[in-house]
Amino acid sequence: MPPLATTDLPAIPAAQGDSPFARSADALPVPAQPVAPPAPAHAEAPPATDAARARLDRLMARGAAFLGSRYAVMGGAMSWISERNLVAALSNAGAFGVIACGAMEPPRLAEEIAATQALTDRPFGVNLITMHPRLDELVQVCLDARVGHIVFAGGIPPTPAIRKAKEGGAKVVCFAPALALAKKLVRSGADALVIEGSEAGGHIGPVSLNVLAQEILPAMAAEVPVFVAGGIGRGEALLSYLEMGAAGAQIGTRFVCASESIAHPRFKQAFIRGAARDALPTVQLDGRFPVIPVRALQNEGTKRFMEHQAEVIRRHQSGELDKTAAQLDIEHFWAGSLRRAVVDGDVENGSLMAGQSVGMVTKEAPAAEILAEIMDQAAAVLAARAA
16 A cells, blocks of 8 residues: 655655556457467466456446446555546546545645546545544545545544545545454445555555455455455456455556656656565664554665664664654654655655555556556456356
8 A cells, every 4th residue: 555646744644555547438349269278477368258348347346336437446546646637547547546635735635626627527536644634624625526435544534534524425435454443444434445455555554465355355345345455466466356355446556657647757767667576665673663664666765764763773772862752763764755756756765655566567658558458457367267
């Protein structure tokens, strides 16, 4: 679960989130053709019919109406990646782009929102980290810029922040890691929820989307729109969650290699070469020194982090470091590492935050093309059923 362009500060996690694109609303449908028997995984899908696309539109209607977009797909907020260019590209393609505020200060966020508005007249949102020390000011920046949707991530948002956003005219989206919290957030005023599984990239929780969806969708989907996130890389998965009651999906990893993404070419190549088994959570060596779990592609940096933890623990046990100093030493290891990877292209030592769907990232392509592929895959399943 991230974006989302920011400054890496260890006290403020990257936005959750382990973004989308699709056929334009007026694109002509592919003529219906005979459908072959079920194809093996990743084989070319049969073309979808008008009826199948209409059915898919109906499944996405609630989420799309809430977002004000053509498709019920939110872009995952990824620090240093989900900035004006990718966000505008997603919204222009019919999805719903989301700026990753991360550790931005209010003036910097105002600048990014204005720059995005110059590139698109379509709706987009802003993801705010609840731990940000100037959260109230950031909410006001969004309201002053008439941002229609504010996404609170990285913890339970303060009720006053939710109230301020809603009173200012924005719709509020919150991340819900469990059913009890989902109910609490809705009581606090959340207009929609995102349930993000541990398959996502970046900072993650312990529960898979498969389980969260079964726990939360039956209980909450009738009350507010619920968007699913974490490991979604193909249209078949999107369709399955829509049919379970989800209003839509948040997708991040698949859009890292969009041609509009400003991520460094070496960062994109790491994603294209990566496989699901390469995107692993952070390993914690000692329970006395907790490590926030972050899913990322393994590299020299992740290996050195293990060695660093072991050395710090040794120094603590020898009396060289007290517990507080040791904890801070471990936490500071990754400071600035995401920027080094995304912006500078240091893919050996930087943090390569990626969801498990990274194995489905096979090339660089326009965001609209990636989104269209996902929509085509979902519609093709519906067409095959009706054949």
